[in-house]
Amino acid sequence: MKCYCLNNFSSPLQEKDIDLPVPHTNQVLLKVKASGICHSDIHLCNGYYDIGMGKKFELKDRGIELPLVLGHEIVGNVVAKGEDVKDIEIGGNYIVYPWIGCGICENCKESCENYCLSPQYLGINKPGGFAEYILVPHYKYLVNIKNMDPAMIAQYACAGLTTYSAINKIEKNIYKKKPVVIFGAGGLGLMAVSILKALGGYGSIVITNDLNKKQAALEAGALAVFDYNDEHLVKKLLDHNSNHKYHAVIDLVGNSNTTKASFDILEKSGALIIVGMFGGLSNWPLAFIPMKALKIIGSYVGNLSEFNELMKLVIDQKLEPVQIKKYDFDKLNEALSDLRSGKVVGRAVIINNI
Template sequence: MKCYCVVDFHQPLQLLEQAMPEVQGAEVLLRVRAAGVCHSDIHLWEGGYDLGQGKRLSLKDRGVKLPLTLGHETVGAIHEMGPLAKGVEAGRNYLVYPWIGCGDCPACASGRENHCAAPQSLGVYRPGGYAEYLRVPDARYLIDIGDLDPATVAPYACSGLTTYSALRQIGPEIYREHAVAIFGAGGLGLMAVEILHALGGKGAIVVDIDPAKRAAALAAGALAAIDGAAPDAAQQIIKANGGKPLQAAVDLVGAPATAGAAFDALIKGGKLVIVGLFGGGSTWPLALIPMKAISIIGSYVGNLQELRELMALVREGKVKPIPVHRYPLDQADAVLASLVAGKVVGRAVLTV
């Protein structure tokens, strides 16, 4: 089968021909229908994360092995099932939960596989969806999408799930009564605007340095769109909130500038949920954290139950699809390069 892989970090993806995976036990082999190209794929392609102060987290040191088939936002049709696979039907389309854990630790036992210290995530530690076929280790990780469009559904496995989980950590008692600042208006940001609306939220004040992405956020229903590069960005955010500091902010970028502006815009006792992995070091004086009594929460994707809850909202029509740009699988490297260059508005999806 054909797959597009990272063979060397920072080098173009390579087309490789690999043997068809064989299934056993509860495993399932899917024929890939759609695979989202996610910003996290950039970090995998780069081989690590910027930790600030000259430090870098190496993915190779954390067990990521090359060649690696990217792709953790995947929809596929059942092609073959192991003898113990249950609850799925041949030929139907399923969204894949990719954030798989070891299955033995306390996090996995409590249903929080996304917090596993020995993860086996698809497209990270196991082959992902930039391929013609994808092997999933257990049928329980599949969610039936019925007659929904595979290309619009695929991004829910990461961008949708990540924003849904982050908003849950803010809590309905806050987001239903107060606007939430969303830093970043890429695929995750647009998804956050839509999911916040689906959850009955008051609305989103979106912050981004790209005018086109700010326009897309307004078109998606954001209450306001602020230029994050403005020297008074924090003050503009507060002004957009009726002149009051915000109760909560979600940083989908995770850069010193965005985290700093979010921190400055929050009220005493507010919540800052950091999702983005852009990198760098924090800029806050430590004394201000207790003085402002701010909760700073790291949020990493989401768990399987949260993805099931999100897909229930999607099936009910409460979550409208964000803009999706479709490309054939053989353009995987070019699409990833466009994402690296910041040229993708909405979500790019490879279709097979």
């Protein structure tokens, strides 16, 4: 089968022919119909995360081994299955939960595979969706999307799940009664606006530095959008809230400036949910964290239970879809370049028509 492989960090993906996997026991083989592209794929291609002070966290030290087929937002058509697979239809369309764990560590036993100590994530630790076919290790990781558009649905495996799980870390009585501030208006930001609406949230206030994304956020239902580069951003945010601070911020950017602004606008006992990993160092006065009784929470994708909850919202058509930009399978490197340079509004999705 054909795939696109990351052979070296900081290099374009290379087309490659590899053996077609054969499913056994609980495994399922899907022909990939659509595969979303995420900023995590950019980090993987770069081979590091910026941890500030000129230092890098090298992904090779995190157990990422090359060559690797990337792609973790995957929708496909079942073409074969192992002998123990139940309730999975040959020819059916399914979205894949990619955040698969080892199954034996304490986090996996607590149904939090996304926090696994020895992860087997598809497209990160194991071959992913930038290929004609993908082998899923167990049928429990599949959700039937029936006749829904694979390109529109793929984004829920990461962008949707990540923001759904971040919102879950805010108390319902808070997000239903008070606005949530969201830093970032890319695919995740627009998804967060949509999910908050679907969950009956009060609404979201979005921060972005891109006029095109500003319009997209307003169209998605944001209460207001502010300019990330405005030197008076904190004051304007407080003025917008009748000079009151906010109780919840979701930071989908995660750099020194966004975390500082988040800290400055949070009220006592407020919550900062950090999702983005653009990097750098925080500069919070440490004494203020206990003084303000702040909750600073890191959020990494979501567990299988949250994925099933989210997909029920999607299948019941309670979510407004986020704008996507489609690319042909052989335009993967172009799509990665466009995402890296900020040219994509919403989500970039690879369509496999081979």
